[in-house]
Amino acid sequence: MSVTLPPLREVIARHGLNASKALGQNFLFDAQLLDRIAAIPGDLQGKAVLEIGPGPGGLTRALLKAGARVTAIEMDRRCLPALAELDLAYPGQLRVIEGDAMRIDHDAEMGEPYAVVANLPYNVGTALLVRWLGGATWPPRWTSLTLMFQQEVAQRIVAGPGTGAYGRLAVLAQWRSAARLAMKVHRSAFTPPPKVMSAIVHIEPGTMPDGVAPRTLERVTEAAFGQRRKMLRQSLKGLPGALDALAATGIDSQRRAETLDVADFVAVARALG
Numbered sequence: 192m193s194v195t196l197p198p199l200r201e202v203i204a205r206h207g208l209n210a211s212k213a214l215g216q217n218f219l220f221d222a223q224l225l226d227r228i229a230a231i232p233g234d235l236q237g238k239a240v241l242e243i244g245p246g247p248g249g250l251t252r253a254l255l256k257a258g259a260r261v262t263a264i265e266m267d268r269r270c271l272p273a274l275a276e277l278d279l280a281y282p283g284q285l286r287v288i289e290g291d292a293m294r295i296d297h298d299a300e301m302g303e304p305y306a307v308v309a310n311l312p313y314n315v316g317t318a319l320l321v322r323w324l325g326g327a328t329w330p331p332r333w334t335s336l337t338l339m340f341q342q343e344v345a346q347r348i349v350a351g352p353g354t355g356a357y358g359r360l361a362v363l364a365q366w367r368s369a370a371r372l373a374m375k376v377h378r379s380a381f382t383p384p385p386k387v388m389s390a391i392v393h394i395e396p397g398t399m400p401d402g403v404a405p406r407t408l409e410r411v412t413e414a415a416f417g418q419r420r421k422m423l424r425q426s427l428k429g430l431p432g433a434l435d436a437l438a439a440t441g442i443d444s445q446r447r448a449e450t451l452d453v454a455d456f457v458a459v460a461r462a463l464g
């Protein structure tokens with residue numbers, strides 16, 4: 192469907208949407224860039240998409256144009272009239288929920304499998320990521336996560352062993368999911384530009400390894416990376432049974448956390464029970 196919409200800058204001026212620092216608002220206006228972001232999850236024609244933080248609706252436009260059925264959660268009520276205009280342009284494709292995405296049950300709101308797409312403030316994005324990845328039931332209802340982060344955080348999500356960026360977030364994102372860096376986004380693409388570069392991470396759920404409780408794995412990585420410079424025999428000392436579990440998996444206790452790959456952590460958590 193070809194729809195002509197006013198330029199985003201005009202929409203922002205008309206609705207007085209000066210960017211709020213408190214809400215972490217850095218808007219994207221470049222339609223081509225937004226189309227490329229909306230293409231990361233694959234063909235969205237007729238698919239359910241949960242967008243968090245649509246703001247004035249730049250990314251929302253691209254998602255609607257790609258044929259997605261979008262549910263958008265936005266806590267800044269100033270943005271609602273601008274989003275209502277998109278609802279008129281794409282009838283029946285957009286549902287807007289005013290509220291804090293941290294306090295909303297996404298699965299219940301969506302009621303069907305859905306792809307998540309979001310350009311969020313850094314702290315909210317990380318908190319939601321941990322929630323999406325840490326769910327007790329697996330596979331999750333979301334089919335993919337396409338999320339903008341500060342580049343440094345994106346690198347921590349996709350990092351491999353032996354790098355400074357590798358840590359708890361990498362293990363969480365990779366032990367039962369596949370995470371990749373999908374696109375780097377220059378700070379100048381945002382209005383106002385943030386201080387640092389950004390990058391988009393794309394995550395798809397994988398198979399959950401047998402016999403591993405998410406909470407146990409979390410406790411192991413928390414202890415191991417809590418003292419990442421120390422040998423495991425020191426950093427895991429405080430976690431009951433962890434040193435025995437390490438011995439049972441045949442991992443040398445003189446190694447440091449960042450030398451273990453994700454499968455090693457999974458093996459230790461499994462042995463810990």
Ligand SMILES: C[S@@+](CC[C@H](N)C(=O)[O-])C[C@H]1O[C@@H](n2cnc3c(N)ncnc32)[C@H](O)[C@@H]1O
Pocket residue numbers: 214215216217218219220243244245246247248249250251264265266267270290291292293310311312315
């Ligand atoms: C970085 S801006 C991105 C706006 C737009 N998606 C874009 O790409 O131009 C982040 C948006 O998330 C919204 N936001 C911040 N915290 C939120 C939360 N907890 N729940 C829902 N929306 C939130 C802000 O109001 C803002 O509109």
